[in-house]
Amino acid sequence: MMQIFDTMQNRLVDLETRDPNHVSIYACGPTVYDVPHLGHARTALTYDLLKRFLMWSGYTVTLASNITDIDDKIIERSAREGISENELSSTYTKIYIDQLREFGVADPDFRPLATEYVEEMLAIITQLFEQGAAYEIEGHGVYFDVDSLADYGALAGRTVNELRESAQARVASEEDKQDPLDFALWKSAKPGEPTWDSPWGPGRPGWHIECVAMSLHLLGDGFDIHGGGSDLAFPHHENERAESEASGHSFARYWMHSAMLNVNGEKMGKSLGNFRTLGDALAQYGPRPLRLAMLQAHYRSLMELSDETMKGAIGGIERIDAFFRRMLGADIQETSIDTEAKDRFMSAMNNDLGSPDAIAVVFETINSGNAALDDKNIKEASMALTTVSELLEVLGLSKDTVDSDEEIDSLVSEREAARASRDFAAADRIRDILKDRNIEIEDTPNGPLWRKI
16 A cells, blocks of 8 residues: 655555545646746656556546636736736746646646636635634635634644744734734735626635635545645645635545755755756756656655756666667567566555655666676566566656667767777777767677767
8 A cells, every 4th residue: 555644644644545446636736927947847746756656556546736827926927017817827827738748747637727716716715604714804805714723733733823923923914804824715806906706896716715626626525635845835735724624625635745946055046046947957958857856856855956966867867768779779579577676666656655766676677687688688688678668657757769869870880890890999989989979888798888978
């Protein structure tokens, strides 16, 4: 059975699903007012990997990941640029989806837009009023009463009083709130902003209610996993939980949160000058090295993205591709999987999505496959090829074709011909040419193997 780290319980727990052999997942998506950054990519990758592994393990999986297409930042930027909120959000939604696809993240089963679920949000707010968990402030909107939920703060691991103390400084502009922790369910209309009709007058939804409406509508009460970046655990996810449970709905059974990342030793931020967009990173490193680099750090650990990290990841992808080139050159065919390696891979992934240990199994299998080919053990080489192919597919690191370069292949062939005729000076000269192009040659019993360095 798979174990995951549940933020609510603050420990590893067995993944016991609501429905037999089916896992329902809601992963918080972005607010689309700008291009995606590496943090967005890491979060999306976590739940893409989770779905891939669960499906490989035999589960049916339903993954919903939303787009927040109405928000203060969207309104502010669209006003600055003189375009509609819909035009701005549509532009950045497309960029987000296109870049995730390039990164190898499969589309979720559902990608709801917040603006498509306003009616469902209004229904939940109505239920909160009926349960005595909401109140209206004239001219401001509708607010959630945190005292209506006995364990408010549980997801953050803090008491209401502890949270209340830290919130005091943030409420000067909302002095009419009953409690500094109370938060908006519905915001009254302001001039020039998009609005919807409601029983409390025209306005627009608060941020947290969006995800409650979308997740419950698409996945139903008591869905299995709610995920997102660790920065969303409080207040966003705690407030979602509060809204859902106070309105009479059971919410997520488990909570998963992926960690943040550092860039060259510092927390990524525009003020530090190390802010990296996903598009820039894809262009510089390529999708597979970037994906490998992220997967080599456990999703709950702080990831370090540096030149050294990426150099290692690029080398790792070259090692994978070189393995496939070698197997192809030796005409090795896929047959049966190495069950021992498969079991070790599954054990690693069942341990809270342990991708670093799972990747180690892949590279160990590459080593054993190369060694088998050196020994002309075709059966073992074939099994290694089959195993590596299947496990890389689970990790989203597989590729339809093996890299080839006609010019490099030609130079390698010329070098082999020179060696065969014992013209070692010519062979060494070609090796130096290849080295100058960052191509390393490894002479094996089955012929030369080249890789980029």
